[in-house]
Amino acid sequence: MSNIEITFASLNLAQPLMRAIADAGYTTPTPVQAQAIPLVLAGGDLLAGAQTGTGKTAGFTLPILHLLSAKPAANPRPGRPRCLILVPTRELAAQVEQSVQTYGKYLPLKSMVMFGGVNINPQMKALRGQLDILVATPGRLLDHVGQKTLDLSGVEILVLDEADRMLDMGFIRDIKKILALLPKQRQNLLFSATFSDEIKTLSDGLLHNPGYVEVARRNSTVELITQSVHLVPQKLKSHLLSHLIKHNDWKQVLVFTRTKHGANRLTEKLIADGIPAAAIHGNKSQPARTKALAQFKDGSLPVLVATDIAARGLDIDQLPHVVNFELPNVPEDYVHRIGRTGRAGSSGAAISLVDKEELQFLRDIERLIKREIPVVAIDGFVPPTHIAEEAPRPPRQAHGQRRNNPPRAAGNRNQPAREGQGQKQKPRNPQQREQQPRTEQQPRNSQHPAKARPPQKTAEQQHLSEAARHQAMPQPALFSPKPGVRRGR
Numbered sequence: 001m002s003n004i005e006i007t008f009a010s011l012n013l014a015q016p017l018m019r020a021i022a023d024a025g026y027t028t029p030t031p032v033q034a035q036a037i038p039l040v041l042a043g044g045d046l047l048a049g050a051q052t053g054t055g056k057t058a059g060f061t062l063p064i065l066h067l068l069s070a071k072p073a074a075n076p077r078p079g080r081p082r083c084l085i086l087v088p089t090r091e092l093a094a095q096v097e098q099s100v101q102t103y104g105k106y107l108p109l110k111s112m113v114m115f116g117g118v119n120i121n122p123q124m125k126a127l128r129g130q131l132d133i134l135v136a137t138p139g140r141l142l143d144h145v146g147q148k149t150l151d152l153s154g155v156e157i158l159v160l161d162e163a164d165r166m167l168d169m170g171f172i173r174d175i176k177k178i179l180a181l182l183p184k185q186r187q188n189l190l191f192s193a194t195f196s197d198e199i200k201t202l203s204d205g206l207l208h209n210p211g212y213v214e215v216a217r218r219n220s221t222v223e224l225i226t227q228s229v230h231l232v233p234q235k236l237k238s239h240l241l242s243h244l245i246k247h248n249d250w251k252q253v254l255v256f257t258r259t260k261h262g263a264n265r266l267t268e269k270l271i272a273d274g275i276p277a278a279a280i281h282g283n284k285s286q287p288a289r290t291k292a293l294a295q296f297k298d299g300s301l302p303v304l305v306a307t308d309i310a311a312r313g314l315d316i317d318q319l320p321h322v323v324n325f326e327l328p329n330v331p332e333d334y335v336h337r338i339g340r341t342g343r344a345g346s347s348g349a350a351i352s353l354v355d356k357e358e359l360q361f362l363r364d365i366e367r368l369i370k371r372e373i374p375v376v377a378i379d380g381f382v383p384p385t386h387i388a389e390e391a392p393r394p395p396r397q398a399h400g401q402r403r404n405n406p407p408r409a410a411g412n413r414n415q416p417a418r419e420g421q422g423q424k425q426k427p428r429n430p431q432q433r434e435q436q437p438r439t440e441q442q443p444r445n446s447q448h449p450a451k452a453r454p455p456q457k458t459a460e461q462q463h464l465s466e467a468a469r470h471q472a473m474p475q476p477a478l479f480s481p482k483p484g485v486r487r488g489r
């Protein structure tokens, strides 16, 4: 049966859920919902390839609420959830729990969200009451387990949401610790935007005879998104971005930077240019992140500058503009980033500001998405005559290497990375780690200086030579005279 013929009514969800779905204004299940809901309702394990924006949250939340409400808890006790939903970031945790509340509002089930970076006491208090569905990030969850405020022995359903990102963030050890605390008999649902070898290893060990759902073919970019590239030297990027925002009167733009420091610097520059902006990344306090996101969502803050980790999983409807201030090191991250726009059937624009040094990254992205991204010249942008020198940037890794993935065993590319490798900077306290995901910390090269650098050059020399090459770039020539003209790469 094609997805077009599937209605919410045909999914046999309980009436209180149907009412909540109607309240939310949904008329038709999205493809992931149409496929996943029957499989979850049947009680089996599920492996789903779906990213944020596909409606995946309702795809697992609705059937979970149905199953839990249909069967009373075997041994109800305070602080003993029946469903555990693990997610990588605080924002996603808050969003998912909000969905649980939205869809479960006519059911007597209780949910709570648990993440680090905030006072633990209100969470402890909440755990003294009834709890059916717990949405949590791994670090804070283990803190609670350590303090014996949480009992995971009653978990009937486990969801790993954005599992690929959890592995990227180095949560595999925590996930394994958590799995060991769960009862053996349970239903497991794993959602991931990509299927790396690591995800395959995890799912092979976790899922039993799973149903399989994949929507929006892996590594494909959403058709509705207009993608373009502006070739521009790094040091002119912030000027060009200010120009684009002002000239085009952009009202809501999410900007991705590679580092937290870069996000802060760019935010300051935009504010100095009279453009209200805020940065969102792992070094920001949770209240600051929540406030910036709320203002961005309600339209009162036009520019949100984010690192990949912070922005991952944000559900911001109909975001008109996404800007890659720097191209990501990992081509798949480009797909995730631009997936923030063109959502829910609306069109969007993804603009990448690309320095000469990033051309290889651009080629790798184009290879991945199997299309060329047009290079567009900017009308009316006059680069400033005097530009403050920027500090040299840290060296970037080759494309395809996740900064935070543990390195693979030498000589065997198919071998899953050994646990614990590449984790030298990991704070011992999981709560700290959650506040500062490794992805947003230094590039991994700097963790293994002796191995990573060519012997003949120090890191400083490397920076300087890169900066010198950069300065030598013929800047005006990078701006193509005609819009839409592709320049030689």
Ligand code: AMP
Binding pocket: 025, 026, 027, 028, 029, 030, 033, 051, 052, 053, 054, 055, 056, 057, 058, 315, 317, 344
């Ligand atoms: P998600 O991929 O779970 O982050 O969901 C993305 C967005 O789609 C959320 O804002 C949902 O409210 C919305 N959504 C989920 N299911 C549907 C549906 N069946 N019809 C319309 N919108 C939906």
